Amino acid sequence: MVHIRINDLENYAKENHVPIMLKDGIGFLTDYIKKNNIKHILEIGSAIGYSSIRMSLVSTDIKVTTIERDDIMYNKAKENINAFNLDNQITLIHGDALDIELTDKYDLIFIDAAKAQYIKFFEKFKHNLKDSGVIVTDNLSFHGLVEDSSNCSRNTKQLVKKIKKYIEFLKDNKEFETEFMSIGDGISISKRK
Numbered sequence: 759m760v761h762i763r764i765n766d767l768e769n770y771a772k773e774n775h776v777p778i779m780l781k782d783g784i785g786f787l788t789d790y791i792k793k794n795n796i797k798h799i800l801e802i803g804s805a806i807g808y809s810s811i812r813m814s815l816v817s818t819d820i821k822v823t824t825i826e827r828d829d830i831m832y833n834k835a836k837e838n839i840n841a842f843n844l845d846n847q848i849t850l851i852h853g854d855a856l857d858i859e860l861t862d863k864y865d866l867i868f869i870d871a872a873k874a875q876y877i878k879f880f881e882k883f884k885h886n887l888k889d890s891g892v893i894v895t896d897n898l899s900f901h902g903l904v905e906d907s908s909n910c911s912r913n914t915k916q917l918v919k920k921i922k923k924y925i926e927f928l929k930d931n932k933e934f935e936t937e938f939m940s941i942g943d944g945i946s947i948s949k950r951k
């Protein structure tokens with residue numbers, strides 16, 4: 759039996775520079791899940807399994823499917839999910855989310871993977887969203903760089919441009935209405951109109 763606590767995951771992420779959700783961001787998300795009685799969740803970007811574990815711990819009848827493409831992250835997530843005894847609640851898929859075909863419909867889809875691909879993730883997985891479901895996206899502020907990236911490298915500026923494009927895509931969207939929150943690293947909540 760491996761003894762592990764949420765705090766250990768947070769420390770591991772800090773030491774190894776794994777970009778897990780910020781404390782108030784994950785706090786907001788787990789409250790939202792509780793308040794809205796959300797049971798069936800899809801997450802794009804597992805990293806070490808931190809957010810999927812936190813969401814699963816809200817209630818024993820919550821099921822999370824989470825996708826991770828990086829081998830090291832995938833293995834770490836598997837180990838952590840197992841250590842928390844959450845294999846019955848969390849389905850971890852190894853692969854690039856853009857190559858994975860899912861047939862299930864979810865109450866909540868959480869996009870927290872490669873920022874340059876946010877529009878692609880949204881367009882692909884909206885077909886897996888229940889009519890009443892929500893798509894939540896993380897890191898729309900990108901450590902404040904979306905507001906000001908004047909001192910950044912060309913690569914970072916390019917990424918900021920992609921995030922701004924995603925924000926515009928959400929603002930102009932005909933199908934979805936989006937609320938933007940300055941919680942954590944910037945979170946959006948999109949619902950069908």
Ligand code: SAH
Pocket residue numbers: 777778779802803804805806807808809810825826827828831853854855856870871872875
């Ligand atoms: N949701 C996690 C943090 C995810 S960090 C948490 O808060 O605990 C982003 C992760 O997305 C990284 O581990 C990265 O490898 C993964 N990722 C990026 N692009 C991806 C893709 N196209 N498909 C699957 N995983 C992807």
Ligand code: MG
Pocket residue numbers: 777778779870896897
């Ligand atoms: Mg994130």
